[in-house]
Amino acid sequence: MKSFFKDIQKYLLTGVSYMMPVVVVGGVILAISLLGADQTATGLVPANPIMVYLNLLGKAGMALMIPVFSAYIAYSAAGKPGLAPGFILGYIANNTVSINGVDCKSGFLGALVLGLMTGYMVKWMKSWKVGKTLRSIMPILVIPVTTVFVIGMIYYFVIATPVSFLMTALTSYMTSLNSTSVIGLAIFMGIFAEIDFGGPVTKAVSMFTLALISEGIMGPNGIFRILVAVAPIGIFLSTLIAKDKYTPEERNNATAVGIMGCLGITEGAIPFAIKDPKAVYPACIIGNIVGALIGAFGNVTCPVPHGGFIVLPVVGNKLWYVVAILSGAIVTAILLKIFKKKLPVEETEEIKNSSAAATEGN
């Protein structure tokens, strides 16, 4: 059972992995196309024909993210024959289907379910023992057609309605959040979004914010992208204000970690967290909560699944975004200074020796 869930996690992560560049392209170009757009009653209208075209390009990326996601989930589970049915069924999940007069669009969540079902069905069909004549047409005819037909029917009669209901409920809930629940969301994200610094929990939260991006809700992703940068930048700052609590090697590494944080890569924080979890976890989590609350307060939005200062040009409410990252990082740094214990004596000696050596070198 454990390996079953482990497999599913791997399939989903593979889907996310291939989807990521598609969303980044879509989000960035879409954001560029809306620079200087006219605010009208029907929404933003791009400023000129080139911008209209860029808008189309960006939307193409956003429209493809869902089919790519389900296709590569299926690919991960079943290999190449999973791709075609995965693309087609994911495309359906991202389009409105009328079932008994009710419009159903299951989006990201539907694509996730369809991708997994496709993967398992294709995997199962691949294991069939078939005759020689049939075998040659299995991968190009029997598997894709049967899979799309069978799962397509299951989707229409069983899955589409409940999943699209869930998705609609989620998106309408997220668009109508009142201030209390926004604070709740921010605190929740502050605690969990980066609790494993880019590991599986982070990726789960990331999938949630991605699902909302595909529905045009960029707020939670805005908060998430703040948090990506808080811990690494906070750790870097703390090595500046608490020099006596880090070895020279750690302080050297922290500079790289800080730069990675600005570029939206959290993972640099991992070695620090492993070495001293009792100090690093609480400091980072509290810093993250501060960053998340400020981001939520400033209505920060982000259309791309990448964070740090590098995405600043496409972020909504840029000033709050920067303030949120810096405040979170500063809080983390100060808490680290408080929580971290001084280095054991022999390591301090090392510092003295190495700084003495440095002075001699001069």
Next chain:
Amino acid sequence: MKIIGITACPTGIAHTYMAQECLEKECKKRGYEVKIETQGGLGIENELTEEDVSSADAVILAVSVSIEGEERFDDKAAVVRTDVDEAISHTAALVDRAVALVKGK
């Protein structure tokens, strides 16, 4: 002792290369021959050749996503499969496991 392996993480920009570095460091420290292929955001880098695969004693697959060319190791006796995080957090234990597989047969 020659250890080869593949690392791959979902985003393919950080964990993949950190895991590669950890494994290389740990194996070199022990004096093993080592070559780690990465399947990150840029696709396959430092690709394992047929010769690498046939001459290796143990294979470590530290991957959190599906990888390309896993069938290359179908004939290898000592293959350790795990996720990319373990290669970063518990490098030594992971290499121990691979070595134990080789010695066990």
